[in-house]
Amino acid sequence: MSEIKYDFGTGRSDPSTFPAEALQAAAVKVIGEQAEELTKYPGGLGHAGLRQAMAEREGGREGVDINPDHLIITNGSMQAVTLTAEALQDQKGDTVIVEEYSYPGTLGAYRSLGLDMVGVRLDEGGMRIDHLAEALERLTGEGRLPKFIYAISTYQNPTGFIMPKSRRLEMIEVAARYNVPIVEDNCYADVHYDGPIEPALFALDDNPNHVYLGSLSKILAPGFRLGYVYARPPMLEKILARRHDAGSNYLAAAIAAEFYKDGIGNHAAVTNPVLKRKRDLTTQGLEDTLDDICAWSNPAGGLFIWLRMPDDVDRKKLWELTQENGFNYLPGTAFHYANRNKPFLRLAFGHLTEEQIVEGIPVLARCLREARTSNEARTFEGLFD
Numbered sequence: 001m002s003e004i005k006y007d008f009g010t011g012r013s014d015p016s017t018f019p020a021e022a023l024q025a026a027a028v029k030v031i032g033e034q035a036e037e038l039t040k041y042p043g044g045l046g047h048a049g050l051r052q053a054m055a056e057r058e059g060g061r062e063g064v065d066i067n068p069d070h071l072i073i074t075n076g077s078m079q080a081v082t083l084t085a086e087a088l089q090d091q092k093g094d095t096v097i098v099e100e101y102s103y104p105g106t107l108g109a110y111r112s113l114g115l116d117m118v119g120v121r122l123d124e125g126g127m128r129i130d131h132l133a134e135a136l137e138r139l140t141g142e143g144r145l146p147k148f149i150y151a152i153s154t155y156q157n158p159t160g161f162i163m164p165k166s167r168r169l170e171m172i173e174v175a176a177r178y179n180v181p182i183v184e185d186n187c188y189a190d191v192h193y194d195g196p197i198e199p200a201l202f203a204l205d206d207n208p209n210h211v212y213l214g215s216l217s218k219i220l221a222p223g224f225r226l227g228y229v230y231a232r233p234p235m236l237e238k239i240l241a242r243r244h245d246a247g248s249n250y251l252a253a254a255i256a257a258e259f260y261k262d263g264i265g266n267h268a269a270v271t272n273p274v275l276k277r278k279r280d281l282t283t284q285g286l287e288d289t290l291d292d293i294c295a296w297s298n299p300a301g302g303l304f305i306w307l308r309m310p311d312d313v314d315r316k317k318l319w320e321l322t323q324e325n326g327f328n329y330l331p332g333t334a335f336h337y338a339n340r341n342k343p344f345l346r347l348a349f350g351h352l353t354e355e356q357i358v359e360g361i362p363v364l365a366r367c368l369r370e371a372r373t374s375n376e377a378r379t380f381e382g383l384f385d
């Protein structure tokens, strides 16, 4: 295997906009000012200043009031994914609904917990409500009512699509009809490039069962390992009861809270244009090299492009060729709720340099063509037809 020069595999933000100096200054300040707190355990809810900053982030974007005491700071949103599932699960074998293609971290956590995942089909508007309603009806009939619905409705990972408001309202209505909680994972919410911003589900949903998951990994950096759950009592207590780690890293939270004390807007205004340009370079590269045989998403935010390849691509060969040529991606199988091998792949463009993107996409294109068994033109119009 050759050295990976073009790593389109991992979903990270742009490293060149990481605000090292401002964070250094914040670290010095908070260690001086909060030394006494740092000598204690943080407790289940976590750093009050970060909860306040994130309540303002979420509430400000959605135009609603959020009580910071209903936020639990977690070790990345991944811990929030797991704690919530544990809180809502009764036993192994419980059913949960996920998008047909979803975040592998969540799928892995649910598999480890022994949850039985039912995948609902996606289209350009996210989870299809007709399929969701069908699945809920069928599962109710089988005595397997799901414990919750997990949805990434904004800049979905891996497809990049965003669910329109009208569909969000339908989803809330269908979930309420069957009394199934929605777990909304919105970790890409503020990585926005263009087009309308759709409201988060929690801002449209009064149901006290609704659980909302957020993260600082995508707007700041995953190394901070900071995420959070927003849930109202009694759901809040139910989730907190699963927590046995004495709280999250107080120092990381204090530094992030200091950095974001005037809101997240200033930093997002620096990072989002840089990422948008990378999205554009990636889609331009695909248009120049693969338009005749592939289809892909053009996300309005988030860090991913979902690409559909011809059915006659030998996907094992494609993987070998790309690895030999220093190109990395994540294959569709990793995102499929049942690990099925499908003719898709995900490109993560956030942390590559512009040069790597411009050079890398033609490498992918060459490998894709070489891994085919025909020269036929594209037989599909879009990602989901």
Ligand SMILES: Cc1ncc(COP(=O)(O)O)c(C=O)c1O
Pocket: 011, 075, 076, 077, 078, 079, 081, 103, 105, 152, 157, 185, 187, 214, 215, 216, 217, 222, 225, 226, 227
């Ligand atoms: C949809 C989704 N949820 C959760 C996570 C986990 O993020 P964190 O770093 O906050 O644990 C990711 C990371 O890629 C993600 O894409």
